[in-house]
Each structure stands twice: as C-alpha cells, then as structure tokens.
Amino acid sequence: MFRKSWTLMLGLFIGAAFLSACGSMPVQVGDSSAKTVATGSAGGATSANVNASLERCGQPLGTIAVEEDQNSDWYHYLTGQYKLTSTVPVLRLLIQQSNCFIVVDRGRAMKTMMGERALQQTGELRAGSNFGKGQMVSADYSLIPEVMISQKGTGGAGAALGGFGIGGAVAGAILGGLKANEAAVMLMLVDNRSGVQVGAAEGSSKNFDWDLGGAIFGGSAGGALGGYTNTPQGKVIAGAFMDAYNQLVRVAKAYTPQTMGDRQLGTGGRLGVEGSSQPGGYQGATLTLKEAQRKLNALGYEAGTPDGKMGQATRQALMNFQADKGLPVTGRLDAATAAELAK
Known part of the structure; x- marks a missing residue:
C-alpha cells in the first residue's frame, strides 16, 4: 500500500x-x-x-x-x-x-480620410485644413x-x-x-x-x-x-x-526580377497555343530584342552589346527612339516600336 x-x-x-x-x-x-x-x-x-x-x-x-x-x-x-x-x-x-x-492604409482609415475630404467639399471644415487632392501615397x-x-x-x-x-x-x-x-x-x-x-x-x-x-x-x-x-x-x-x-x-x-530574355513580359510567352498568330513571341512584333538592339545601334541610339537582355542602355535607347518617332515613350519593345524599327 x-x-x-x-x-x-x-x-x-x-x-x-x-x-x-x-x-x-x-x-x-x-x-x-x-x-x-x-x-x-x-x-x-x-x-x-x-x-x-x-x-x-x-x-x-x-x-x-x-x-x-x-x-x-x-x-x-x-x-x-x-x-x-x-x-x-x-x-x-x-x-x-x-x-x-x-x-x-486602404481600409477603415482610408474611409475616414475620404469622409474628411467630403466634409471639406461641403465647406464645413476650417480654412487651411488642407484635405485636398494630391496628397495620398501610392x-x-x-x-x-x-x-x-x-x-x-x-x-x-x-x-x-x-x-x-x-x-x-x-x-x-x-x-x-x-x-x-x-x-x-x-x-x-x-x-x-x-x-x-x-x-x-x-x-x-x-x-x-x-x-x-x-x-x-x-x-x-x-x-x-x-x-x-x-x-x-x-x-x-x-x-x-x-x-x-x-x-x-x-x-x-536579394530580389532579382524574373526575365524572359529577348521577350517582353506580357507581350506573348514562349509557350505557343493553337490559334495564336505569333506563338511564343511578341504579339504583333517583328523583331526580337537582340535584333532590336542591333537596329538601335545602327541608327545611333547606343543600345549596348546585342545580348537579348533588357538593360538600362537598351531601355534608354528605346525611349530616345520612341520620342524621336512620336511613339509612346515606354522604354519597352512593344509592337509599335518593333514595327517602326523594322522599316
């Protein structure tokens, strides 16, 4: 026991x-x-x-x-x-x-902020309250x-x-x-x-x-x-x-952006699908990025060594070319820019 x-x-x-x-x-x-x-x-x-x-x-x-x-x-x-x-x-x-x-903030505080702006528009807030547009941070x-x-x-x-x-x-x-x-x-x-x-x-x-x-x-x-x-x-x-x-x-x-090499993001991937006019490439474009670099260099826009990579020199060359041709200055090899370079 x-x-x-x-x-x-x-x-x-x-x-x-x-x-x-x-x-x-x-x-x-x-x-x-x-x-x-x-x-x-x-x-x-x-x-x-x-x-x-x-x-x-x-x-x-x-x-x-x-x-x-x-x-x-x-x-x-x-x-x-x-x-x-x-x-x-x-x-x-x-x-x-x-x-x-x-x-x-994109929640309750933002709703309060928009409410204050609405009050200012009614004229009820004191002068100089400064709730006008153009102050929000993206x-x-x-x-x-x-x-x-x-x-x-x-x-x-x-x-x-x-x-x-x-x-x-x-x-x-x-x-x-x-x-x-x-x-x-x-x-x-x-x-x-x-x-x-x-x-x-x-x-x-x-x-x-x-x-x-x-x-x-x-x-x-x-x-x-x-x-x-x-x-x-x-x-x-x-x-x-x-x-x-x-x-x-x-x-x-340690972030390094993913890259598609000689292809621009969102303009057509490398996996072609049935019915695509240009599978695996730029939709509507006629040049690869490497070819565009050669063209830009030949026209005096100094895109750097043609390597098919979107570096700072290539982006700046594209922007200069687009500005000279009256195209939207995007710094990307979009269809309109590629078509202009291919002339």
Whole structure:
C-alpha cells in the first residue's frame, strides 16, 4: 500500500514539475522560438520591444498595403471557429517594426480620410485644413495573407513523458491533456503597377497547451493547477505569419526580377497555343530584342552589346527612339516600336 502511494505521489510530483516547466514553453517560429510574436510597438522608423526573431531592413523597399480577402473560406473559418479577428493589424505591426516596407492604409482609415475630404467639399471644415487632392501615397506593393492550415489539439506529448514511468491513470491523464496547436500560412507580395507576383513565402508555427481541470488530479489538486489554460489559436497563427514574413523579407532583400530574355513580359510567352498568330513571341512584333538592339545601334541610339537582355542602355535607347518617332515613350519593345524599327 505504501509503495503504491509512493508511486502515485512520485508521479504527481514529476507530472506537476513537467507541466510547470511547460508553462513557460515558447511559441516555436520556424527554427527559433519566442514567448510572444507580434510584440512591442512601432512609430515611423522607430520600434520598441521588437521580437528578436523579426527580420529587419536598414531602408524600406517601398510602400505596401495589406489586402485580406474577408470573403474567403479560411477567413470565415477563423472568425467562426476560433472567434479571431482580422490578421491585418498583426501583419501591419510586423511590417512597420521590420522597417522593410512603409505601410499605407486602404481600409477603415482610408474611409475616414475620404469622409474628411467630403466634409471639406461641403465647406464645413476650417480654412487651411488642407484635405485636398494630391496628397495620398501610392502603394507600391500588396501583401496578401492566407491561412492554409489551422489545427487545434493535433497530438499529445507521449514521447516527452513516456520515459518517466509514471503510473497508469496519472500518466494517461497528463498525456491526454497536453496537445499541440499548429498553423501554416502563405504570404504573397505583388507589384501593384505591373500585377506581377514578386515573392511568396510559407510559414508555420506550433505550440503546446494543456487542459488540466479536476479530471487529472481531482478535487483540490486540480483546482491548484487549473491556471494553465489553452493557448489561443491566434498566437500560433501570428507565429506562422511572422515565420512567413521573415522568409519573404529575406528573398526580397536579394530580389532579382524574373526575365524572359529577348521577350517582353506580357507581350506573348514562349509557350505557343493553337490559334495564336505569333506563338511564343511578341504579339504583333517583328523583331526580337537582340535584333532590336542591333537596329538601335545602327541608327545611333547606343543600345549596348546585342545580348537579348533588357538593360538600362537598351531601355534608354528605346525611349530616345520612341520620342524621336512620336511613339509612346515606354522604354519597352512593344509592337509599335518593333514595327517602326523594322522599316
């Protein structure tokens, strides 16, 4: 009887010690961990109490607006199943703290701004309020979030506790109470002027929580440890977004535009399709970029070495040629420019 009581007491002690240690278990963001993710504050180029795992930039790469699809299935699942709100505030805080982009608002603040402008037009605002046109800052990029997987209570911690040899009922209760929360998200970075997706990143996060209650220890013991409650699923999702944002910033810092070589983006790809007048080339154009470079050089426009690549010299030569010929000055080898060069 004494041995059984000692075994039970030892099991309770080890289980309580393990759960006490788990009380400080951090959210796992990628390979690093932190107790919180979107912490601290940001204002202008300054930030305070920023998560040490957040990627930082010495200078912003451009302006950005966060565009969340609130009609999507994942958004309805988050707001309905987990009672969470928009992901936009968390992402905006991470973006401004990183100093990698300057956030511009396209949501409620913009509606308020338009309301102030409407008031000025009625003449109700004081003179000099200066809410006229021409002051808005354009958004160079859009950041589009999406939650792909969000699961609560996906597994126990059997491997962690199995080696302790805790007796029967206690072990089963502890193993059944400790659960994993997981999330996987995507972030897409789109250039707003061209519509080209310049980057994409997947992020994931995981943490553990537990539900002790009276079922584990019973009576007063359960009440004593009942303060360890489930971690909100939103914390895991925020961690996944931070992981994705960090990866997106890393590739953005070293960004190299995709190129089609001697073909201009959006004027016909290399994959010909049935019915296309000029499959795999410029629609309506008669010259490749390399041929156009030779033509420009022969006409004295100094496009550089004909290599089929759209460099600065070629772009400037095209702009000079277009200006001289009265064509739209785009710096691109469009159909009208190619036709003029082919004469």
